[in-house]
Amino acid sequence: MRLDAMVSVPFLEALFARNAPLHDGGVILQSSRVVAAGCLFPLQSSDGTYRRYGTRHRAAIGLSELTDAVVLVVSEERGSMRIALAGQLGPDLNGTELREQLRTLVYDRQVPVSRLDRISDEAAPVMAPEPGSPTSTDAQPRERA
């Protein structure tokens, strides 16, 4: 579902609260705005490398394969925080490491737009909101997650 809200800890906690309507799926951030939630991302292509991971992690890897998004995946079971980038899943990070990596990857990086342009047609059907949703006509699957 398309949103436009300032990102904050309470807002993210509310989105992912158990039984919240947008609890399932991923959130897309663009700069300091939450631009979409409840997004279904394409699963990682099944070459066997990440077979032992569940669908949350494989969706994070899949999205990072297809776009230049910096994908943060937090395990509900273990609480671990990892970054998926360019089809690779990184190691568990503590809070300090995560902040440092996000700063480097998101703020210091020049984003090559060519990958976004190439993938927009493939990603759109997977990430589009429900038909009939008031926001279904302006879904933008290209944002950084």
Ligand SMILES: Nc1ncnc2c1ncn2[C@@H]1O[C@H](COP(=O)(O)OP(=O)(O)OP(=O)(O)O)[C@@H](O)[C@H]1O
């Ligand atoms: N294609 C997808 N895109 C975005 N999110 C997804 C997708 N598939 C599953 N999820 C999310 O992952 C949740 C299921 O996680 P699952 O336990 O299968 O994965 P996991 O990688 O083992 O994660 P965890 O360590 O949190 O258990 C779903 O409830 C949903 O929120």
